[in-house]
């Protein structure tokens with residue numbers, strides 16, 4: 236059995252590593268001639284870092300990335316809100332997407348896989364037995380994951396719609412080397428009547444990501460416009476010595492009509508796009524990838540029936556819906572569309588966000604550590620397990636029991652075989668390969684058996 240993965244971005248690479256570490260062969264096809272070298276997404280949220288760690292690709296990214304201690308919102312020359320991250324649990328990393336992708340590619344090659352560059356998928360055919368893609372010549376597989384980004388060819392060929400709306404006008408961004416008197420220990424955002432401006436310190440000497448909203452369409456000299464905006468919106472002067480990359484983007488909010496068409500699945504930007512505010516996109520994509528990959532591995536390895544695959548969309552779509560509504564609200568909040576909204580933001584809402592309880596709530600949401608599948612089809616459990624989730628378990632389930640000859644072990648082993656790690660702990664619990672609690676409760680081998688049977692068998 237082979238899984239074809241279209242797209243070697245963070246989503247496709249995470250899926251490939253998660254499948255290969257479970258012994259499922261994956262072919263990764265990408266239209267580009269080679270790896271992208273530009274930074275693009277910057278923020279690996281704490282949950283994203285855990286996912287990357289669970290496929291053993293985190294490596295030295297935390298050491299090479301920036302450790303962000305605060306996020307500050309300034310207006311009228313004053314800090315209205317400072318979100319302090321040092322004392323909040325969970326470690327994110329600020330580092331360019333190209334570095335994250337490289338780390339995932341290195342892990343993929345360690346697992347015996349590779350990216351087939353210069354392989355653009357232009358057509359897909361499927362029947363009850365498998366999938367054939369046209370990418371120059373036909374390539375056959377058993378399942379196909381469309382991880383080919385916002386303009387996904389897989390989604391279009393599969394006839395899946397992508398309803399939504401454009402949200403804002405244009406944003407300009409640049410990665411620049413510059414001297415200016417700003418603390419590199421965190422992210423600073425300036426909110427003003429003429430627009431917003433943000434600065435993110437990047438690993439590298441004097442390297443910063445700067446970005447701001449920019450009305451209007453048509454060709455524009457991105458760096459020149461940002462150089463003009465910087466003193467106007469921040470009140471600071473800076474000397475830009477060189478520029479590594481510029482880009483401009485508009486924000487859309489879209490969600491695929493379905494995540495599955497037969498043997499074809501969508502994940503990452505192919506399934507959902509939204510505002511980059513609060514850095515959720517890449518993290519949501521790699522979360523999709525892990526969720527789908529462990530389920531597909533169970534099916535391919537004959538440990539579960541195909542109905543398990545339907546739980547992928549049922550668990551992940553509500554997460555994307557929440558990200559879409561949360562990032563849309565945050566974007567209009569930050570941009571302060573309308574005078575009254577700006578006044579409310581600056582005099583009430585931002586100051587309120589200095590309260591520890593508000594900070595905790597904001598962090599829980601943006602870190603993605605509070606993601607739960609409790610209300611999904613595999614509930615009623617489903618919270619992230621804080622003991623197991625941060626660890627690499629080689630894609631396996633974990634059962635903890637008070638002693639190794641506990642009767643729950645034999646039940647779990649019957650269904651999960653070598654895919655199960657047995658550990659001793661005070662309570663009986665079963666944790667899924669993605670670090671979420673599968674089953675817990677009053678000790679009862681019969682009830683564990685019933686849960687496993689209902690979840691895994693056809």
Ligand SMILES: Cc1cc2nc3c(=O)[nH]c(=O)nc-3n(C[C@H](O)[C@H](O)[C@H](O)COP(=O)(O)OP(=O)(O)OC[C@H]3O[C@@H](n4cnc5c(N)ncnc54)[C@H](O)[C@@H]3O)c2cc1C
Pocket residue numbers: 241242243244245246247264265266267275276277278279332354355356357382383384385387388389408484502503504505511513514515516517518519520
């Ligand atoms: C300015 C900006 C800042 C951002 N900041 C953050 C952030 O801080 N945190 C965060 O989580 N997200 C952020 N994002 C979003 C993030 O970049 C995306 O969500 C992420 O890249 C999606 O990954 P993906 O693998 O799903 O798709 P992509 O990264 O788009 O990868 C798709 C891949 O598919 C390939 N492909 C396309 N068509 C075909 C085809 N027909 N055949 C074969 N291959 C094909 C492409 O070459 C590409 O390699 C940001 C985005 C922007 C624009």
